[in-house]
Amino acid sequence: MAMLEVKDLEVYYGMIQAIKGVSFEVNQGEVIALIGANGAGKTTILHTITGLIQPKQGSVVFEGTDITKVPGHKIVSMGMAHVPEGRRVFANLSVYQNLKMGAYIQKDKNEIAKNLEMIYKHFPRLEERKNQMAGTLSGGEQQMLAMGRALMSSPKMILMDEPSMGLSPLLVKEVFSIIEFCHESGITILLVEQNAKMALGIADRAYVLETGKITLTGDAKELMEDENVKKAYLGV
Amino acid sequence: MSLISYVINGISLGSVYAIIALGYSMVYGIAKMLNFAHGDVIMVGGFVVYTMASGLGINPILSILCSMAFCTVLGMTIERIAYRPLRNAASSLAVLITAIGVSYFLQNIALIIYGSSPKAFTSVVTIPSLKLADGALTISGETIVTIVACIIIMVVLMLFINKTKAGQAMLAVSEDKGAAALMGINVNGTIALTFAIGSALAAIAGVLLCSAYPSLSPYTGAMPGIKAFVAAVFGGIGSIPGALIGGILLGLIEILSKAYISSQLSDAIVFAVLIVVLLVKPTGILGKQIQEKV
Numbered sequence: 001m002a003m004l005e006v007k008d009l010e011v012y013y014g015m016i017q018a019i020k021g022v023s024f025e026v027n028q029g030e031v032i033a034l035i036g037a038n039g040a041g042k043t044t045i046l047h048t049i050t051g052l053i054q055p056k057q058g059s060v061v062f063e064g065t066d067i068t069k070v071p072g073h074k075i076v077s078m079g080m081a082h083v084p085e086g087r088r089v090f091a092n093l094s095v096y097q098n099l100k101m102g103a104y105i106q107k108d109k110n111e112i113a114k115n116l117e118m119i120y121k122h123f124p125r126l127e128e129r130k131n132q133m134a135g136t137l138s139g140g141e142q143q144m145l146a147m148g149r150a151l152m153s154s155p156k157m158i159l160m161d162e163p164s165m166g167l168s169p170l171l172v173k174e175v176f177s178i179i180e181f182c183h184e185s186g187i188t189i190l191l192v193e194q195n196a197k198m199a200l201g202i203a204d205r206a207y208v209l210e211t212g213k214i215t216l217t218g219d220a221k222e223l224m225e226d227e228n229v230k231k232a233y234l235g236v
Numbered sequence: 237m238s239l240i241s242y243v244i245n246g247i248s249l250g251s252v253y254a255i256i257a258l259g260y261s262m263v264y265g266i267a268k269m270l271n272f273a274h275g276d277v278i279m280v281g282g283f284v285v286y287t288m289a290s291g292l293g294i295n296p297i298l299s300i301l302c303s304m305a306f307c308t309v310l311g312m313t314i315e316r317i318a319y320r321p322l323r324n325a326a327s328s329l330a331v332l333i334t335a336i337g338v339s340y341f342l343q344n345i346a347l348i349i350y351g352s353s354p355k356a357f358t359s360v361v362t363i364p365s366l367k368l369a370d371g372a373l374t375i376s377g378e379t380i381v382t383i384v385a386c387i388i389i390m391v392v393l394m395l396f397i398n399k400t401k402a403g404q405a406m407l408a409v410s411e412d413k414g415a416a417a418l419m420g421i422n423v424n425g426t427i428a429l430t431f432a433i434g435s436a437l438a439a440i441a442g443v444l445l446c447s448a449y450p451s452l453s454p455y456t457g458a459m460p461g462i463k464a465f466v467a468a469v470f471g472g473i474g475s476i477p478g479a480l481i482g483g484i485l486l487g488l489i490e491i492l493s494k495a496y497i498s499s500q501l502s503d504a505i506v507f508a509v510l511i512v513v514l515l516v517k518p519t520g521i522l523g524k525q526i527q528e529k530v
Contacts, residue, residue: 051417052414052417071417072414072417073417073419073421073422074420075418075420076419076420081418082418084414084418088412088414088418089415090407090411091411092407092411093407093411097404097407100404101404101408101416101419102419104401104404104405104408104420104421105420153420
């Protein structure tokens with residue numbers, strides 16, 4: 001059974017249908033990429049999964065539990081973290097406070113200390129700047145903070161929304177190495193990206209989303225060779 | 237000597253404004269709305285104590301606790317019924333207008349129950365006034381209690397925000413509701429808690445205000461409510477220390493202009509100072525500049 005199963009999802013913004021019957025699944029341990037152009041509905045799908053938007057039709061099942069109607073704030077304690085588009089770090093709180101906020105649902109103090117140590121080890125920049133306001137960090141550092149904040153909840157699965165957005169090529173590489181690290185530590189990843197090349201390079205399987213519909217799916221390596229994908233998303 | 241006594245009175249009145257301003261400021265900081273019915277919750281708090289202590293002869297402390305409980309429930313009810321359904325409305329003016337409506341609603345309910353003539357409020361403060369400098373300077377018991385209450389409230393509130401999980405949740409919600417929800421924070425619950433705290437403080441402010449100026453009518457809360465809003469903006473709306481500084485400064489300006497300039501003009505002077513402050517520093521004294529990085 002798939003870890004995350006999205007079935008026939010239909011989402012509306014007022015009268016406008018943003019998602020037109022999308023189905024896909026993510027198995028435990030996989031990295032799944034959801035690629036597509038601006039406005040294809042990638043972020044909407046992630047928001048619907050984590051309960052920030054309610055779908056009109058369809059269902060979201062996580063580890064056998066129907067979470068379609070579960071309010072947003074209860075999702076993270078089920079083991080699913082979400083690194084939102086644009087980072088959304090708490091700009092007026094310190095780096096440390098941001099990380100603590102990520103552990104809001106954690107009751108186990110040892111677990112919090114262990115996660116914090118692990119994050120500081122992998123993101124030394126965050127430790128150097130732990131008392132600095134998150135709003136004063138650079139874009140790349142904020143992305144690391146957003147990822148670290150998600151890791152603080154000890155998630156089984158992380159949804160990542162455009163982690164490479166607005167970053168220099170060097171930082172994009174760094175961000176993807178962090179995604180790899182999350183994957184290696186056993187976390188299942190659903191990655192939404194416009195940077196199709198990087199996303200397909202790291203993913204096991206991928207789905208291509210076009211104006212609210214999935215038009216193509218398959219093994220990430222195969223999709224990279226697909227003529228249509230090459231033309232539309234890889235710029236070759 | 238008279239200057240010192242004016243300053244002390246100013247700080248005392250300012251303390252009441254600060255306690256009311258806290259309610260405005262916290263609700264604005266977290267729900268991003270101006271709760272114009274906040275001043276009338278003060279009046280309701282005053283009437284609950286008036287009815288229980290003066291009317292039924294119940295112990296004043298017990299009356300105050302009941303008044304706080306009553307206002308807490310009232311504040312949460314108003315939030316649930318009148319404000320929450322409009323939170324995601326297209327225009328943020330909708331909830332502002334609703335707040336004004338709730339304000340009139342509370343005033344009119346009080347009018348129906350108590351009538352429009354002011355009631356004599358018996359002070360709940362029983363400690364005697366303090367005579368200093370051979371009787372040249374008298375500090376009333378109400379003044380002492382008000383200032384002490386304000387200090388205690390500020391300290392407890394700062395500890396609550398910085399040391400408890402619910403307080404941290406408030407900070408997160410005030411910055412980004414969506415991201416806060418992703419952290420597992422119940423946004424609606426946090427906003428309701430903010431209204432509860434603000435309304436309980438309004439009840440305390442009502443009792444202190446009516447004890448210092450012992451008259452109570454359905455319109456008692458309106459003017460202090462507006463002035464406390466000014467104090468909140470003055471100090472930097474959304475900031476707790478800002479509410480304290482804004483409140484105290486406003487109280488001082490009001491009492492000193494009453495004493496030395498003109499008692500009729502004192503309110504006008506208060507608002508003139510606000511305009512000047514906002515021209516120089518639009519975010520208020522301690523207001524934060526919002527910084528975002530893309």
